[in-house]
Amino acid sequence: MKIAFIGLGNMGGGMAANLVKAGHDVQAFDLSEEALARAGENGCATFSTVPEAVAGVDAVVTMLPNGGIVKSVYTSDVFSRAPAGALFLDCSTIDVDTAREVEKLAREAGYEMVDAPVSGGIAAANGGTLTFMVGGTEAAFAKAQTVLEPMAKKVIHAGAIGAGQVAKMCNNMLLAIHMIGTCEALKLAEKAGLDPQMFYEISSNATGYNWSLNDYTPAAGVGVTSPADNDYAGGFASALMLKDLRLAMQGAESAGATVPMGEHAMKIYEAFCEAGGGGKDFGAIFTTL
Incomplete structure (x- = not known):
């Protein structure tokens, strides 16, 4: 063709x-x-x-x-x-x-x-x-x-028509929520005295399993190799995640849906981007905790 x-x-x-x-x-x-x-x-x-x-x-x-x-x-x-x-x-x-x-x-x-x-x-x-x-x-x-x-x-x-965009906005809203939760859990484990790698070994094989943890670990030197191991360069920029979250909020308003976790995730990424983190991979939220 x-x-x-x-x-x-x-x-x-x-x-x-x-x-x-x-x-x-x-x-x-x-x-x-x-x-x-x-x-x-x-x-x-x-x-x-x-x-x-x-x-x-x-x-x-x-x-x-x-x-x-x-x-x-x-x-x-x-x-x-x-x-x-x-x-x-x-x-x-x-x-x-x-x-x-x-x-x-x-x-x-x-x-x-x-x-x-x-x-x-x-x-x-x-x-x-x-x-x-x-x-x-x-x-x-x-x-x-x-x-x-x-x-x-x-x-x-x-x-x-439009269903692809609905799927994408819902998927990326869920991804943002997962990523923030994963970052919080890794940081809590560290601050509470549990080796983050040990937490990864446990949670990645337990009910905390999710893509952000298992396949894109946002802490340097923990789990799989990801942009976190390259100072959060490359990967999926936080500014793009914020764009997708804003689209999800727009879609939620049009559909009359309530998405409090998605709205909170958007606010977290807004603050991160406003502080200069827009070019960093979206897993760099870990550095703010």
């Missing part, structure tokens, strides 16, 4: 490279010259504008910072230039309402579209082991699988 890939940041660059490895022709665009150069080194054809990148393609994949940019890119540059019959896959993490609005506009313009946010982080993007949560019709999902599978360990049809 010929696939346009718009947005080659920390996640998108690896994703586009995996599409090339799977034998697809990838036409790439990003505002960053450095990102475009890397994409070219990875086998993508690179373009200086979105309209050029989407010309003649079978599918368009977007990986962009927020809903406003997603809507602008599609309405300004993609709808008017992509061929009839092209499939659109937005892999950005954005608010549910915008995801549904852009799909409606795409449908009115004669295109099929899915929202397909991802979980797994930079390592999974580079390794082709992301989990995709896909919202859209059965027909659109069936077509999207061909595009998504080279980048994925799992592609899940979450439901109608």
Whole structure:
């Protein structure tokens, strides 16, 4: 297939490279010259504008910072230039309402579209082991699988359009809550006189088991190797976690849901980012306790 890939940041660059490895022709665009150069080194054809990148393609994949940019890119540059019959896959993490609005506009313009946010982080993007949560019709999902599978360990049809974004906001709200709780438990164990590694050995094999503890331990020198062992560099930035928590709070308000733990987690990450920690991995909350 010929696939346009718009947005080659920390996640998108690896994703586009995996599409090339799977034998697809990838036409790439990003505002960053450095990102475009890397994409070219990875086998993508690179373009200086979105309209050029989407010309003649079978599918368009977007990986962009927020809903406003997603809507602008599609309405300004993609709808008017992509061929009839092209499939659109937005892999950005954005608010549910915008995801549904852009799909409606795409449908009115004669295109099929899915929202397909991802979980797994930079390592999974580079390794082709992301989990995709896909919202859209059965027909659109069936077509999207061909595009998504080279980048994925799992592609899940979450439901109608917007369901992918609902799944992503709920998943990341839960992840933030788990991470804060894991950090608190590790620090409490240490302060109460229990070796943190011993606590890890016990809780990782007991009912305290969770991904933040077992697979992404936020204390340096404890458990598995993680960004904590690199001064919290790399990984999933706290500023991005805060963005996702704000999306979850927006979604909760729209749905009339009560999420007190999620709201408290957002406040903790807000304070951490305001204190200058936004570029640190989200496990760096451990350093504040």
